[in-house]
Amino acid sequence: MAGNEIEILLVEDNPGDLELTLHALRKNNLANKIQVARDGEEALDFLFCRGEFKERNRNQAPKLVLLDLKLPKVDGIEVLRQIKRDPHTKSIPVTVLTTSKEQSDLKSCYELGVNSYIQKPVDFDKFRETVKQFSLYWLLINTPPPPR
Amino acid sequence: MNIQANNRSRQPAFPKARPEVIDETEGAGSKQSAVEDAQRALLNILEDFAAEKNSLERGQGAMVNIFDDFDAERAHMEDVHRAVLNILADFDVEKVKVGLANEQLGKEIEERKRVEEEIHRMNGELIGANKELEAFSYSVSHDLRAPVRHIHGYSKILLEDFGPSLGPEGQKFLKRIQEATVHMGQLVDDLLNLSRLGRQEVSVQITGLEALVSEVLEELHSEIGDRQIEWKIAKLPFVECDAGLMKQVFTNLLSNAIKYTRPRDHAVIEVGQSHENGLEEIFVRDNGVGFNMKYADKLFGVFQRLHRKEDFEGTGVGLATVQRIIQKHGGRVRAEAQLDKGAAFYFSLGPRDGPLATSQIEGSVEWQETK
Numbered sequence: 001m002a003g004n005e006i007e008i009l010l011v012e013d014n015p016g017d018l019e020l021t022l023h024a025l026r027k028n029n030l031a032n033k034i035q036v037a038r039d040g041e042e043a044l045d046f047l048f049c050r051g052e053f054k055e056r057n058r059n060q061a062p063k064l065v066l067l068d069l070k071l072p073k074v075d076g077i078e079v080l081r082q083i084k085r086d087p088h089t090k091s092i093p094v095t096v097l098t099t100s101k102e103q104s105d106l107k108s109c110y111e112l113g114v115n116s117y118i119q120k121p122v123d124f125d126k127f128r129e130t131v132k133q134f135s136l137y138w139l140l141i142n143t144p145p146p147p148r
Numbered sequence: 149m150n151i152q153a154n155n156r157s158r159q160p161a162f163p164k165a166r167p168e169v170i171d172e173t174e175g176a177g178s179k180q181s182a183v184e185d186a187q188r189a190l191l192n193i194l195e196d197f198a199a200e201k202n203s204l205e206r207g208q209g210a211m212v213n214i215f216d217d218f219d220a221e222r223a224h225m226e227d228v229h230r231a232v233l234n235i236l237a238d239f240d241v242e243k244v245k246v247g248l249a250n251e252q253l254g255k256e257i258e259e260r261k262r263v264e265e266e267i268h269r270m271n272g273e274l275i276g277a278n279k280e281l282e283a284f285s286y287s288v289s290h291d292l293r294a295p296v297r298h299i300h301g302y303s304k305i306l307l308e309d310f311g312p313s314l315g316p317e318g319q320k321f322l323k324r325i326q327e328a329t330v331h332m333g334q335l336v337d338d339l340l341n342l343s344r345l346g347r348q349e350v351s352v353q354i355t356g357l358e359a360l361v362s363e364v365l366e367e368l369h370s371e372i373g374d375r376q377i378e379w380k381i382a383k384l385p386f387v388e389c390d391a392g393l394m395k396q397v398f399t400n401l402l403s404n405a406i407k408y409t410r411p412r413d414h415a416v417i418e419v420g421q422s423h424e425n426g427l428e429e430i431f432v433r434d435n436g437v438g439f440n441m442k443y444a445d446k447l448f449g450v451f452q453r454l455h456r457k458e459d460f461e462g463t464g465v466g467l468a469t470v471q472r473i474i475q476k477h478g479g480r481v482r483a484e485a486q487l488d489k490g491a492a493f494y495f496s497l498g499p500r501d502g503p504l505a506t507s508q509i510e511g512s513v514e515w516q517e518t519k
């Protein structure tokens with residue numbers, strides 16, 4: 001994928017979660033412009049056009065980053081910190097989509113400027129409904145920041 | 149010492165014998181007077197001598213007295229000496245005692261140091277254990293829920309996409325799997341909540357319980373559904389408590405009351421305040437299925453349930469959570485129930501003699517119908 005028309009950067013290491021999330025997005029016809037990163041480092045490489053993504057157009061930011069917190073190499077909180085610290089990436093909406101709602105995670109994420117925090121429900125119906133709602137909101141209802 | 153000195157004995161030997169010059173020319177008359185004078189002088193001398201003897205005798209007496217006194221003094225001195233020796237002996241004993249006491253004190257100081265070190269070490273261990281518990285709970289929160297979600301998700305997809313080829317039996321089993329995973333998810337969440345409570349600090353503020361109860365009832369709307377429940381909510385006090393935690397207490401107690409009155413056509417749920425034996429308590433009472441009081445000790449244990457799962461759903465964490473919150477407020481919770489008649493849960497906040505309410509609403513308890 002050239003990465004030029006990416007709407008969602010899905011950062012997810014767990015294959016089960018990845019499959020179920022993609023399944024939910026597909027059901028809502030939202031799965032065609034998704035870039036998947038399997039760890040924090042890959043996500044940062046994509047966003048900052050480094051490594052295998054160094055040819056990517058830096059001015060084309062995804063409309064939404066869906067970020068898991070427990071990730072190999074660089075964890076989700078650190079990815080969030082780097083996104084929100086850099087002037088080129090800080091306006092990209094980031095939604096944390098994770099299993100837990102530990103107080104410490106909530107606190108860290110909101111302090112770092114996360115745009116939304118969603119705990120994945122155990123019930124798959126509820127999960128699908130959640131995915132549908134936040135995808136519609138961020139991709140269709142919300143007006144994204146102007147391109148840099 | 150009583151020496152009686154006689155100063156008179158220091159007088160000159162012949163005080164009255166004044167040497168007189170005899171005038172030869174005065175003849176025999178004057179000779180006679182000279183004899184008389186000598187006689188007088190002699191008498192004087194004798195008199196003086198007698199006085200001197202008396203004085204000497206008195207001196208002797210005084211000396212004897214002095215010796216007597218000296219003896220007494222010596223005896224006294226000896227007594228004193230003995231006493232001093234005794235004191236010295238006692239002092240030695242005392243010294244030994246002090247030595248022992250010092251030794252004991254030294255030991256105690258050493259013991260105290262050891263205990264302090266032990267406390268320090270245990271504190272370190274406790275901090276370590278707490279961190280471990282936090283890490284454990286974090287891991288459970290993240291890692292244990294994930295596979296549960298996956299099981300639910302895949303069984304759902306299986307049912308939707310391949311349901312017809314599974315047949316009704318297969319579909320039923322898939323639904324059971326889903327129910328079990330939802331239950332498992334609830335268990336994990338409840339347990340995490342309970343473990344979080346243990347670490348959470350109670351942040352106390354004056355809270356109106358009446359408003360809190362209405363808030364909870366509004367949130368429990370979906371559990372009530374279209375059931376007809378008679379609510380008897382008494383006037384409730386303002387109390388010092390952690391509002392968030394207290395809300396959870398009422399949520400758990402009221403949701404239990406709603407659940408266990410489900411078989412009742414006419415369910416009655418009361419929330420009120422009672423004053424018995426000097427103890428002020430808040431209670432939640434229902435006319436539901438109740439329970440046998442012989443199982444009352446199990447009621448507040450984690451994962452303890454008194455009803456079959458097919459009759460009443462639940463994880464067995466709700467009342468354990470209530471108890472932990474009330475204990476964190478320094479109060480206690482108790483239950484009164486009768487099988488098939490209903491149950492009542494009473495809780496106090498703070499020590500037994502302490503006031504429950506910071507500002508008591510005056511007057512008798514009036515029932516007010518809210519539904």
